[in-house]
Amino acid sequence: MQDNLITPTPSAYTYPLLVKQLLTNSQCLYGDQEITYRGELRYSYRTFRQRIGQLASALAALGIQHGNTVAVMDWDSHRYLESYFGIPMMGATLFTVNVRLSAQQILYTLNDSGAEVVLVHSDFLPLLEEIRAELQSVRQVVVIADGQAVPQTGFAVAGEYEALLDRASPDFAFPEFDEHTRAATFYTTGTTGDPKGVSYSHRDIVLHTLTTGMALSAPRAGQRLHREDVYMPITPMFHVLAWGMPYIAVTLGLKIVMPGRYAPDVLLKLHDTERVTFSHCVPTLLQMLLQASEGGMVDLSGWKIIIGGSALSPALCEAALARGIDVFAGYGMSETGPVVSLAQLPPKFRPSNRQEEVRMRCSTGRPVPMVDFRIVDDQLRDVPRDTKAQGEIVLRAPFLTQGYFKKPEASEALWEGGYLHTQDVAVMGPDGFVQIVDRIKDVIKTGGEWVSSIEVEQLIAEVPGVLESAVIGVRDAKWGERPMAFVVRKTGSHVKAETIREHLLLVDAKRISKYAVPELDRIAFVAEIPKTSVGKINKKVLRNNAA
Amino acid sequence: MQDNLITPTPSAYTYPLLVKQLLTNSQCLYGDQEITYRGELRYSYRTFRQRIGQLASALAALGIQHGNTVAVMDWDSHRYLESYFGIPMMGATLFTVNVRLSAQQILYTLNDSGAEVVLVHSDFLPLLEEIRAELQSVRQVVVIADGQAVPQTGFAVAGEYEALLDRASPDFAFPEFDEHTRAATFYTTGTTGDPKGVSYSHRDIVLHTLTTGMALSAPRAGQRLHREDVYMPITPMFHVLAWGMPYIAVTLGLKIVMPGRYAPDVLLKLHDTERVTFSHCVPTLLQMLLQASEGGMVDLSGWKIIIGGSALSPALCEAALARGIDVFAGYGMSETGPVVSLAQLPPKFRPSNRQEEVRMRCSTGRPVPMVDFRIVDDQLRDVPRDTKAQGEIVLRAPFLTQGYFKKPEASEALWEGGYLHTQDVAVMGPDGFVQIVDRIKDVIKTGGEWVSSIEVEQLIAEVPGVLESAVIGVRDAKWGERPMAFVVRKTGSHVKAETIREHLLLVDAKRISKYAVPELDRIAFVAEIPKTSVGKINKKVLRNNAA
Known part of the structure; x- marks a missing residue:
């Protein structure tokens, strides 16, 4: 038996799957495409690419090298989008800090991650100040003043974000490295124990972008993303890489609207003035948007919104459909890339009644390409696909977390038997629709x-x-x-x-x-x-x- | 500097990008979806998957192992589609023989590839018979009789294709192996020298499927592929893996129509009866289809056809558009995966006149995601994007040939300077549209x-x-x-x-x-x-x- 591997020609470029390669196409084709921050600031993809270079140059000047970790604490801004690319592209790790955790939990995650520099919005500086004395690895902060003065702080301030970028060269030579290099990390909190660090490699991010991008693009009509959509995240950028969607939007060269701090009236205004057509959020936020627009003249029709984070209830789904929103659920976890299934209506499906349609849109959905999505008993045997037999969802996909940071036992439990265990109990129908019914421990x-x-x-x-x-x-x-x-x-x-x-x-x-x-x-x-x-x-x- | 690689948990599944993974989604969701051979034979994806197992079991019984090469000489049939999956999935190499070459060239390619078994349609047996005495590695043939009797032959016949499958188990355990394993090979002929062997790894095929699949799915409307399309190749399956399209069609779970030996009236009939909506072919074939349907009552509207192989002329494009065909060009070479650009109309483009639209549809197109598509002078410097400056198209993409089989010098020339040299001279506009103007040697x-x-x-x-x-x-x-x-x-x-x-x-x-x-x-x-x-x-x- 021969191994039969293809040996590349010495001069051949062997193309590692790196985050920087996601920019190749949009840079070539969509240089004039727009990115806006709250409709107040506006620049082109060409400028976006230059600012990514400037960010990397600025961080390199602060001593950040391949393998170092840079933490970000900001609202959903163009700066956050820049950090999604610039930090991993220089070989460093992007750490998206969950600013909703307690100061003590944030302290734990910053120390556990070994972050050396924090890009922090003035609004979160007081939170950071609380734990300053106990921070072990953070040496400097870059303050995001968002047009205001930099507040007083006990931290070593390397500079204000815009001022640092102004002084930095856009011509950073982004290096090539192994596609398994850690690109991004964040922490997931359970009901017990310390937060657990989840990491994704460059390869994970690229493959999640391609497979989920294909799943979102492929429907004939409805519940889909296409090249003329205008994208606005309504999920905090610290939440599982905002479900991977910003990477897909940039790869497709879409117009991007970064809404800053969430306020329902601002989100609705941006939806209107920027002609937003594609978003994603948790049910609570959708509920807030519906309430804020109630009775008014706000037209929400044609807005495609993926719901994640928790289950989409039939009542909320109905209310959104009644306003013309093309709403549907997505499923995944911090550990799963995250998107592994989408509640898109199946090909050629024409609902016989509203209830059936709502049930489908609210379901856990159907697996995206290349995701081996199984529902199994405790012996890892598939349960029947009859919408009745319950089992645990276990997964294989080309972009799942390979384990928790410095937690070998939890990592082994996650991957017992070579499948990622979601701890979600579900049923599957013959049509591939999955419905979660419980958490396994319950x-x-x-x-x-x-x-x-x-x-x-x-x-x-x-x-x-x-x-x-x-x-x-x-x-x-x-x-x-x-x-x-x-x-x-x-x-x-x-x-x-x-x-x-x-x-x-x-x-x-x-x-x-x-x-x-x-x-x-x-x-x-x-x-x-x-x-x-x-x-x-x-x-x-x-x-x-x-x- | 730390390497910062993510080390998988010992139990974690590290997911090699293998051809078998492209089946995961359609198997789960589209088991009832249809594949038909000329409208005469019809089976489901479920049966397709079983027959892939049977094919592998049958080949294993003939002694085919990981690393061996199996050649195929057939018309565009369901059997060819089965071989696209079954042969690579068992770790063997699929060799798609160009049956249009001379007997002497076929002899050269069969010997050079080291093929041990040939799956050969009765129609091509006489061609093979001519060179029987000089074949060095072929030990056995499997005859595809297509419902007829197996003809007399001097070859050691292992059996008839259907008879062998009938006796074989569908439960072949497809193994896991390195994603850089050679999956498929074929030969490209130039004006000088022997044909050169081009190979693609499992990783190449998967990444071509995902990126080209995303490029084809992503437009808002027009020049796109979606989950409700019915796919019929009109490109011989031996021609650059039929441009990679069968893999995309199966990954998306589309209905597939395999037309067998090409005859314009059969193709037109299948288009009508099977409601085909997506195809690809060379200009000559499109010309034949238009002629064969001229004056008749045949409705070709809504048929999306990618043209490749040679340039789409404005006259042919006009004629196809007049019949309602959504025709557009694609570009690539045997060595490039192959699709690296598609002449899809750009987002929001509304043609001001037919001539402008035709020029775009006939162009070399715009690069697909992740393809680094450059037009350079002889020092590898980018030429201006002004539609006038000429240079050679050089490429980096995650699925390019890493070199020719046993031809180190030609391989080095192909990859000089770390870019794949297409030898095509082109211009690029500010909108990213490329137009080839010549071959570099001309x-x-x-x-x-x-x-x-x-x-x-x-x-x-x-x-x-x-x-x-x-x-x-x-x-x-x-x-x-x-x-x-x-x-x-x-x-x-x-x-x-x-x-x-x-x-x-x-x-x-x-x-x-x-x-x-x-x-x-x-x-x-x-x-x-x-x-x-x-x-x-x-x-x-x-x-x-x-x-």
């Missing part, structure tokens, strides 16, 4: 069946007199686990456990199996349900109390 | 200017009484080279050299510089112009005669 495993705690909660919510409920699995000698429901009554209600159990037993067997119905003594009425800091039900507390 | 270098021999020939053709002409460069002590024209008069014409020279001197300076006009004693009248076997002007003979 699923109740009873007598060999998997019961979605969320599904049981939704059914309990239908019972008159119920305000809310939380369902967890509790140990059971015979069944392994059994569901247990904690129910909060509405004020004045006297709803009984019997009523709840009867309702669950009577509903359509398609929606719930009889194994999913808690016994009478496992339906407990409580005054309130414990919640996490972001308002999600804290099942960990419930499980500890029940144990 | 360009006349006179007093520091580059003169396109083709442009001078086209102008001479405008002079009444001229049948055709050929222009070459001849040595000149003062200017380095000077143009020399060989002109054939029409029967009965007495057109003089003075008339030709006057015409050239009078035409718009935008079309030709005065350096491009041959002196009177360098305009020679001849009875005929020497031609190559494919009907092109043989300038080598002219140069030898003139020397």
Whole structure:
């Protein structure tokens, strides 16, 4: 058996997949294309490319070299877009700091990442100032004053962003290096433990751009991105490389609108004046946009918006569709590139009713090209594609995180058996549509069946007199686990456990199996349900109390 | 300086870019999608995937292993499509034999490639029989009888294609291997020397699929491929992997129509009955299709056709547009993947007149994403993008041939200076549109200017009484080279050299510089112009005669 590898001619250019190569096409073809910051500042891709060179020259003058980490704390600006390219292109690592974390968490991530320089907007300087004494690797900050004076600070200030760029040469010679070089890093927070560092290589970013770009471009019409779209992110640039979309937009040479700090009226104004046609955001933001534009004369029709971060509810989807927004869900995690599936309507699909269409748009979606998207049991065997059989989503794709930064055990758990484990429990239909039903740690495993705690909660919510409920699995000698429901009554209600159990037993067997119905003594009425800091039900507390 | 490479977690799947991964998405989502052979045979992608497994099992049973070469000689069939996947996926090399070459050239290529097994359609068996005694590596043939009896042959016949597949298991375990493994090979013929073997790795094929797929999908409307298109190649599958299009079609899960042996009436019938919307071919074939459908009731509107192989003439483009065909040119070479540019109309372009639109559709086009497409002088410096300055097209892209098979000198010449040299001379406009004006060896270098021999020939053709002409460069002590024209008069014409020279001197300076006009004693009248076997002007003979 021969290895049969192709040996390149000595002079041949072997083309590493580097972030800088994503600029090649738009530089050649779309030099006059526009990038604007809030509609207030406006420049061409040609200037964008020059400023990327200036940023790299300025950072090199501060001693930043291949392998160093540069942190960014800014609103969604043209500067952030410049850092997405300039920092990785010089061989350094872009660290997108989550400015919504606590000062202590930010301290942990900055120290863990080894960041040496921070590009920080004046608005976030006080936050950084709080932890200044404990920062271990940061030696200098570049202040983004955004047209204002640079505030007083105890940090060594290398200069103001624009002033530094002004003095720097656009002719930085971006080097060639291994495509597996770390390009970007950020931290993901779970309910337990310290934030975990996730990294992407240049190759990961390029392949995510190409495959997700192809998935977004390929539909005949609807839920698609094309070369005449105007792109405005409404996802913070620190959130999973804003889902990889800025790289796709630049590769396609689109007009880009960076909205700065999010305010619904500003976003709506920019949508109108800049003729924005493509965005992505979390459900809450879409809700805010709909509310802010309610009753007014604002035309939102034709706006294509991908929803990620959390599930798109049918009600919100309906409300957006009613305003003419082409809204659809996308799925991924910090660890997955991130986009691995999109809820685009399938080829030739003509919805027979609005409900069916809404269900599809709100689903977890269908896998993008080259993503091996499996739903498996605990032996890594595929479950049937019948929209009923539940299993964990596990993935292979050319752009997944290869492990957490300095966390070998968590990394091994993530990649157990050679598949990335999402910990999301889902079902898949014959048409390839996936629907997440629960997080794996919340699923109740009873007598060999998997019961979605969320599904049981939704059914309990239908019972008159119920305000809310939380369902967890509790140990059971015979069944392994059994569901247990904690129910909060509405004020004045006297709803009984019997009523709840009867309702669950009577509903359509398609929606719930009889194994999913808690016994009478496992339906407990409580005054309130414990919640996490972001308002999600804290099942960990419930499980500890029940144990 | 740290290397800053991302080290994968031991359990992580590092995802080599392999041809088999292109099937992942369509297998998951488009299992019911259709592939048809001439409208006579019809099966699903699910069956397609099973037959790929059966083909690999059958070849393995014949002793084919990783690193072996399997040659294919067939019309454009579903079997050819199966071989595009099954052979590379098992780690072997697919060799697409150019059945239009002479028997002696085919002999050379089969021996040079080391092919061990040939999948051969009965129609090509006589051709193979001619050279049987001289074949050095071929041990067995698999006959594709296409429903007929297997003809008598002196070869060791392993079996008939369908019979072998019938007996073979679909459950072939396609292995993982290095993405730089040779996946496919074929031969390119020049005017001199033996055919040269060109190879593509799995990585090359995947990256060509993604970048060209993105370029084809991304336009808002027109000159694009989308998920509801029906694809029919009209380019022989042995011609540069049919330009890479079958891989794109399968990745997007399109309905595929394999037309078998080309006959204009069959192609037109399939276009109609199978509702074909996307094809690609050489100009001659488009001409044949237009002629065959002339005056009839055949509706060709909405058919998107990429033209490659040779230049799309404005007259043919006009004729196709008049029939409602969305025709546009693509550019590439055997060595370039092949697609590196596409003559798609630019975003927001609304043609002011038909002539402008035709000029764009007939041009060499604009580069696809990630292709570093340069037009340079002989010092590798970019020439101005003013549609006038001529230079050679040189390329970097993630899918170019890394060299010729066992031809180190030709490989080094191809990659001189780290750029792939196309030997095509072109101009580029500020809008990124490229127009090839000549082959580099035919360009006349006179007093520091580059003169396109083709442009001078086209102008001479405008002079009444001229049948055709050929222009070459001849040595000149003062200017380095000077143009020399060989002109054939029409029967009965007495057109003089003075008339030709006057015409050239009078035409718009935008079309030709005065350096491009041959002196009177360098305009020679001849009875005929020497031609190559494919009907092109043989300038080598002219140069030898003139020397």
